[in-house]
Ligand SMILES: Cc1cc2nc3c(=O)[nH]c(=O)nc-3n(C[C@H](O)[C@H](O)[C@H](O)COP(=O)(O)O)c2cc1C
Ligand code: SF4
């Protein structure tokens with residue numbers, strides 16, 4: 036993988052850095068940007084961000100590994116983040132996970148062999164009133180039944 | 196009649212646009228503060244209003260602002276806490292999506308009050324759409340001249356930025372948030388020094404919740420007396436309650452501070468799903484002690500809930516029906532705190548592990564009566580022995596579940612013994 040920001044991403048990066056009194060504070064937004072550009076954060080991406088912000092790899096890794104949203108391993112093209120905290124658990128999050136396991140053959144932390152779909156159980160997504168909630172990549176899908184999830188996934192797959 | 200303010204216009208089309216916010220009186224308070232009031236006067240009105248923090252701890256906002264030192268030459272910072280990560284809580288998201296300018300205007304006024312020229316809105320990373328809504332709203336405010344240099348000719352300058360978190364409950368804790376904003380792990384700091392003296396970038400910093408700040412423009416515009424006329428004097432105002440779990444109509448309800456919990460569940464929430472009986476309610480997000488069905492005839496405000504041994508917290512009301520397995524429910528909560536403990540303090544790191552392990556054991560039918568006592572003991576050992584309140588937040592549910600629903604834990608143990 037060729038790890039370098041495109042011109043547009045570099046411009047965005049410069050804008051981000053300008054918001055803070057020091058470079059270190061730009062680390063989280065820079066990692067978000069890198070993840071958007073490179074799909075996940077391989078070691079080279081962390082090193083690259085480190086070079087831009089004048090931080091050693093060890094410190095970039097130390098921070099990146101603390102946060103669940105930074106992907107230090109690749110995920111499926113459609114990354115299902117199923118909330119399984121209390122309000123969602125009370126309203127059927129378990130059935131969603133069971134369904135994904137049964138129909139697509141993946142459990143917590145797994146990806147389908149074709150790389151299309153991955154599943155991870157996550158903690159409360161801050162949308163408990165519309166439980167159960169699944170975040171697919173950036174988007175929230177709320178008040179979901181297993182059948183609705185299938186329909187959403189079918190729709191996403193036929194998009195491209 | 197109670198008049199909604201925070202959510203009054205959120206169902207109108209494009210309620211998130213600045214022009215529509217202004218049509219309903221928006222940004223008048225900002226102009227008033229800048230043109231007619233000194234920063235000390237703003238603090239005084241907010242003190243008078245008795246506005247208490249909506250993020251969980253209920254600390255008086257005006258008093259907190261007053262702690263910012265007057266004689267430093269360091270820059271000051273205002274941090275709007277939009278981390279919204281307490282399980283059962285989803286009110287700030289509603290404000291951001293439907294009325295973002297209220298919390299932005301509140302942040303402007305608070306920045307002016309504490310003499311901060313920079314404000315960051317720290318929003319949880321999962322709220323991708325909401326971060327964009329805020330960015331758009333902030334851009335509108337710059338275009339209108341409500342942000343930037345020498346705002347409306349007042350001589351006051353303010354920049355505002357959205358800063359996204361990346362998935363960590365602990366970054367909702369104010370010093371964890373500060374560390375995270377500095378580009379580090381969200382490891383809470385030992386207090387003192389308090390953020391008001393030494394916060395982000397070692398400068399005086401105030402952290403307030405989205406909803407707390409959203410109340411501020413209305414207070415400045417309508418006055419402290421208006422605010423105080425809503426609900427109990429010890430912590431008044433309009434309040435967003437989050438209803439989730441086994442209720443017919445889950446959602447966010449704006450009601451006066453001090454609404455009766457039973458009424459909230461049965462009148463507003465439409466009662467228990469499938470007309471079942473109620474078993475238990477967590478009134479303020481997963482961190483606070485649970486209530487039994489017999490205890491819910493109580494006013495939802497800071498002092499009334501404290502009186503019966505629980506807390507208003509973030510007003511995340513989680514309802515559980517008669518069929519809820521309380522051991523399972525507690526295991527779910529214990530798992531959350533084990534996962535979210537940042538690992539700095541031994542009692543919290545080890546205690547949350549132990550608690551989850553013991554609960555798994557009890558659930559799977561391998562537990563003994565001694566394990567139930569041990570579980571309560573583990574919780575007692577976390578409480579009050581940690582850097583940040585996450586330790587207490589992990590302990591309180593355990594202590595209250597075991598105390599109030601002990602028979603369910605014992606039944607599991609007896610079943611396994613038989
Ligand atoms: C573990 C933990 C998580 C917290 N999460 C949040 C949160 O998501 N949002 C929030 O506003 N406050 C949260 N708080 C409370 C903050 O530390 C702080 O008290 C609050 O943001 C202050 O704002 P307020 O005075 O306006 O309530 C949390 C506290 C703890 C201990
Ligand atoms: S109490 Fe827990 S979460 Fe808070 S600082 Fe200590 S280990 Fe971290």
Ligand code: FES
Nearest residue numbers: 118123160162163
């Ligand atoms: S418990 Fe699932 S969104 Fe809060």
